[in-house]
Amino acid sequence: MAIMTTRKTEVVFAPTVLFRGVTVFIIAPSRPLMARFDPHSNLEEGIRNLLIQSGVSENVPLPSDVPKKWERFDDVVILPPSAFVSEFWNCVSEASLWVCVARCLGAERVFRKGEIDGPMRKPMIEPLLMSSRGGWAVRKENGIRYGYDILSCMWSAGNVNERRRMRQIAKKGERILDMFAGIGYYTLPSLMADPSITVWSCEWNDAAIEALRWNLKENNVESQCTILEGDCRETVTSSDLEVDRIILGLLPDATSGVDAAIGAMSEKGGMIHLHGLAASGEYDHYSSNWISEIQVASNDYDIRPSAMHRIKSYAPRWDHVVLDVILIPHHDYE
Structure with a gap:
């Protein structure tokens, strides 16, 4: 039996002899070597690499305001109000931080959530990384598509x-x-x-x-x-x-x-x-x-x-x- 290891999977070649000495190898995955994609680990790793590139020692612990939860839909990630607000983040440029967050979470635009304000129910939301689409995004829920401007309309x-x-x-x-x-x-x-x-x-x-x-x-x-x-x-x-x-x-x-x-x-x-x-x-x-x-x-x-x-x-x-x-x-x- 032969074994070949790829980046993602250990593949087992189980030889089977048919007739007249002809051998056929049946390729079957045995077990995954890489863990399922974890956005939390991905974000922490990406942030850590950004900090090291900015001259921060890898031994410095990450602040508690690295978020554990966020909203992800369309090409958007919406961070909670408490995310990345401490003075610690002055050690990196804002642009590089938000680009890093977007890439780590598979998004193109990044927003930070605030409160709903006034009789028009307008959300207080902060745009951190934008694209040509502005605030327009589409959510899909129970077979229905809801499009709206994140900066002007609320969603619960x-x-x-x-x-x-x-x-x-x-x-x-x-x-x-x-x-x-x-x-x-x-x-x-x-x-x-x-x-x-x-x-x-x-x-x-x-x-x-x-x-x-x-x-x-x-x-x-x-x-x-x-x-x-x-x-x-x-x-x-x-x-x-x-x-x-x-x-x-x-x-x-x-x-x-x-x-x-x-x-x-x-x-x-x-x-x-x-x-x-x-x-x-x-x-x-x-x-x-x-x-x-x-x-x-x-x-x-x-x-x-x-x-x-x-x-x-x-x-x-x-x-x-x-x-x-x-x-x-x-x-x-x-």
């Missing part, structure tokens, strides 16, 4: 289950109102549930509207959606809508849209999904308050709470939740 990976749920619960022929649509976080999953579904999507951030239009076209659902540009409390009220399901997806509190939402609800009733923040362990208190606000605005309906869903942790002791509320016309009880 933690809402993945709620986006999936919107697709699961949308029904054939439903008319849906998405009052804080953004780039189509809940609009797109709802539309993808069935071609008979129609959605009115409200948004006032120009960058988000541009992304929403692109996403509707990219996912072949633009004919099912009408975009209402501007303040949803005004556009919904003036549009004379009649819908079956309403999504109020704004944090920290979406109750500002309740009055307009109730006015757009079908005479047959329907469902409202109200997003908000609730203290951990005190969901009942917040649920009661929100139901009371909905009840005040909906004289023609009986309000029946359906469920409170925890979406994700938002901050210490605070959760992002969604209250599902069913509106039933009073005459159904007569």
